[in-house]
Amino acid sequence: MSESESFFGDPDPIFADKELLRVSHLPEGDRIIGRDQELQKLANAIKDAQRGGTPNNVLIYGKTGTGKSLCSKYITRDLTQAAADNGIKVGVAYVDCFQESTETQTVRTIAQALNDPVQTDITVPHTGVSTSDYYRRLWDILDARLDVGLVILDEIDKLEDDNVLMQLSRAAEAGKVTESTLGVIGISNKIRYKDSLNERVKSSLSERDFVFPPYDANQLREILRSRADAFREGILDEDLIPKVAALAAKEHGDARKAIDILRYAGEIADEHGDDTVRVEYVDEAHDREEQARLSELIAKQxxxxxxxxxxxxxxxxxxxxxxxxxxxxxxxxxxxxxxxxxxxxxxxxxxxxxxxxxxxxxxxxxxxxxxxxxxxxxxxxxxxxxxxxxxxxxxxxx
DNA sequence: TCTCCACTGGAATCCAAGGCGG
DNA sequence: CCGCCTTGGATTCCAGTGGAGA
Incomplete structure (x- = not known):
């Protein structure tokens, strides 16, 4: 990389497209590895929505980094497009219940995500109105501009009470919305989450439930390879990806962790001015990943x-x-x-x-x-x- | 086995920020 | 603009707890 001297400095010697190594990066369909069955099942569960029908409510279980959020986001995006071809308007609201753990915050976030003030002439203020007011606005927004609303509740087990689930899952039958319909995709790390719900919510919320198994070392290896384009050609040590994959597989098959470790390994190589991402950097990258994960959690406190x-x-x-x-x-x-x-x-x-x-x-x-x-x-x-x-x-x- | 008492945790209350209707 | 309402964090109050020492 030394041949291209420029006044603006050398091009990044390690990364070609670091964006590919961001966990939130949403790959194209053919790049979601080892989740074909899960995607198909999810698609079946919510497919009625593409003709304006009511999608099944879904609960997804699985450890962190097993692709639950990724698949949900991907499949809802796909559905929104497919529905648009039929002239059906689908809106997707993604809620991280870790951040929005009270009933009010959750409804507010959903309403804000689905709203388009220009179109509906409805405002969703950040504070100052009651919870029931947020609900009323949410129903109005749904009826005003959408045929189907899809709500993804990530880390649903962090919700303080399940009243919001009750409201959402029964909105249509309770006559809250008339021109539109609503589906809920709940995502939980805890396999026992369902047991903590009351009967009514349980039966309506988990019409379908799926378990996402951890990735095995082979799948992790494939996932990492699929993102190897983030690096410049030929700078990855041959054994690097297998080693990272094996490490992550041992620790609950967490793909997010695997990708993070790979990125840190690249950064370490960069800091050393090395033109190869060496397998020896993996342990240090692993340490950095753990520290970063902890910092992230603490930062939210x-x-x-x-x-x-x-x-x-x-x-x-x-x-x-x-x-x-x-x-x-x-x-x-x-x-x-x-x-x-x-x-x-x-x-x-x-x-x-x-x-x-x-x-x-x-x-x-x-x-x-x-x-x-x-x-x-x-x-x-x-x-x-x-x-x-x-x-x-x-x-x-x- | 009984008793003691600082600590625990539930509940009531207060306060700040902010929207809404009149 | 004003009074009223909501939410969520912080404070105040107080009955109940629990396990080593007697």
């Missing part, structure tokens, strides 16, 4: 949760024992210091306990209740799941 994580990390470091469990009270006093250092007012104890149990729910920390003996009552101790140094680093970058 509220400000004070980050301070709490920092406080807990500091105490664990002070204790010189990565597995030491810190009582909530001690975490709180350290947290007050962290807040002071950052120039913010600390939250009260009660609120902090809520945030801590939320962090425990996300498996960023572990909590255990302990007794303390006479006159001491019960209390909770908190433990970091990850290395304190890593957590502190993640909090800083977030």
């Amino acid at each position: 509220p400000e004070h949760s980050k301070y709490l994580l920092q406080a807990l990390s500091l105490q664990v470091q002070e204790a010189h024992d990565d597995n030491s469990a810190i009582p909530t009270k001690d975490v709180y006093s350290m947290y007050e210091l962290v807040c002071e250092r950052n120039g913010v007012d600390p939250l009260k104890m009660r609120r902090v306990r809520d945030l801590l149990s939320e962090l425990a729910f996300l498996s960023l920390i572990e909590q255990e209740r302990k007794g303390r003996g006479k006159g001491k009552g019960a209390h909770t101790v908190n433990q970091l799941v990850d290395e304190p140094e890593v957590v502190v680093e993640a909090c800083k970058s977030a």
